[in-house]
Amino acid sequence: MATHAPYQLDLDNQKRNVFVTQLHDRDDEEDITAFPVVKESGDKLIETGINTLQKTLLLKKEVEVDKVNAQLEAKRYEFKQRMETCSHRQIQVQKKQQQMKDRVSKFEKFIQENEAKRRRAIQKYQQEVKLREQKAIEFSSLHDQLQHYKNRLRKLEAKAKAYKIYEEYLQGVIDAMPEDYLPTSEDKVKGLMMRHRTLSESNKGLVANLDDISDELECCRKELELLTEEHQKHHLSDTSQLSQLQGKKEEVKDCNEQMEQNFQMNKGEMRKKRTETGIIFMAIDNIYDKCKKSTDPVLGKADWDTKLNRIRDYLHEREGVVNFVNDTSSSASGSASFDGMRGRSYSKSNLKVTGR
Template sequence: MLGPRVTMTEGQGLPVIQSDDPRYLLHLENKKRNVFVTQLGEGREDEAEEITCIPVIREPASTILDTSKNTLQKTLVLKKEVEFDDVSVQFLAKRQEFRERMEMAELRKSALATKQQDNSDKVHKFEQFVKDNNAKRRNAMQKYQVEVKQNEIKKRELEELTEELEVLKVRKKKLQKKISKYKTYEDYLIKLLYNLPENYLEPGIDAPLKAIITRHETLASTNQSLIDNLIALVDKQESSQRALATLQREHDTAKLMMNSELSQLYKNYDKIQDKNKQLEMNSNLSKGHFRYQSVGLAQLFLAVTNLAEQCYMHHYGPLEEVTLMSKLDMIKEYILEKMQVLQISRKLTERHPSVSVPKSQTQKSRAASIK
């Protein structure tokens, strides 16, 4: 069997397989093997010697070569060399593919570096553009703020001038009304001036016109003094009204403070009343408890007095003059004495069983000890 041969040429990426390599020649020997026959065939033994049996192989060649006992070492080596050549071809192909991919990666890297440089230039230009825009925006904002302030100032001035113009218009109307009102007097005075003689103002000339003028001057000065008094009185009235308003505010403030203090005093009064009620209830409870205690003490004193009468000893003096503590001591001494007598009687009975203590006496001693 003739196998391919792999050769490498410089300048080429893939190897070339040659078919005349003796290493890839596979020699198989025709060997006879026994055939198992399931039918009777007499007289076929001679024919079987001339028959060459070819086995039917259903397993792959690699499995047969690896597992067969009749496979030659040379064949296995040849198989491994073929596998090695295949792997070498694949390796060289992968290497060539890796080189091509590296070249593509280098090209992409250079393109990416160029693109990054372009992007960095664009970013730098954009940042410069943003800085310029920010500077322009700041300048525009400053200019806008200055213009807004100037507009506000101009608006205030315009409002003031408008108010002043309105006031002047009102004054003009008033003056026009006055002019129209005193126009008749003006006309009368002008006619009068035309009709007056030329020397009416010379001294020494007594004319009725001079008296009229003097009277008019007197009335004018009186009118002016009255107007001044009226203005002074108006100012005084306004100051009095302001003082009255101030006093009213102070009065309202003082009234509020007094009301708050009064409400606080009412609260304190209510608290004191509640406290007094609680104290009164506690006092009543304590009185009832004290009364109960006094009754208990009286009963206790009476019981102590009765016991003292039963346990009276002469060396304590008259019973009426003995104090409470002395009565208790007397009762104690009496009980101890009775107990000693009882103990002595018991000892006597234990020593002399024939001597018996009267039953009435033992009962009395027991009753005395219990008391």
């Protein structure tokens, strides 16, 4: 292991403390701290030191106050000088402002003209700027159109170069075709293309028409199937109804035959009843002729209800007259009863005659 050097303490040269007892100078006075020799007692020395300290502080404060006052006076003088300078400058500025106002009032017309020129120049500048922007936009659009047309020209040239083969082919077709097949024109290739376009459009129209006809045929076929089914259904229903009607016909025929047989059997009785009915109708006509008035209208043979009503009214009238006569007088009642008996006998005789 390595050995370390021992620690050392370096100190500065100490000053020697020497009491000042000699008045002459010494050579080593710089390195000596001098202590004054005090001959007074301790308490007196303390009292003297305190008084000396207060007086010293007071003197220091007075000195500081004098310095501050002197500085204050200097600042006041400096401020006064500055204020005078400022007032002088303010007066000069006011004079300059007045001069400027005079100049402005003198050259106001010139300034207005310059302002008008400036405004016109600004307006012209703005118009020129707008015109320049418009021209720039037009230039850019025209440049874009030019580029577009150049690109289109290149594409068309490429297409023309690619379609050159087809042109040669069409020219060969024209040479191989008869002379009268195409109309006489300067450009036979264009005529051939128009002919092809016409035939192509005709073919498309025919194909479309064929599709439409096929669709219509399919619809008609479906309608025919539906109509056939409906016809079969109606045929079945009609057949069933016909069978029912035939059954009813047979029943009606049997019923008619039965009724005809009954009619033949009851023919004599019906003739007898018809005769009796005719006699009754003739009796009603005879009685009506006796009961009707001269003012009554002429009735037909079929108005049996009206005739019977007229006979009933006549009998009611006669009955009322009889009752009235019976109530008036007894003598008249005898004669009236006699007349009534005669009338009744007369009516009975008429009925008998009519019955005969």
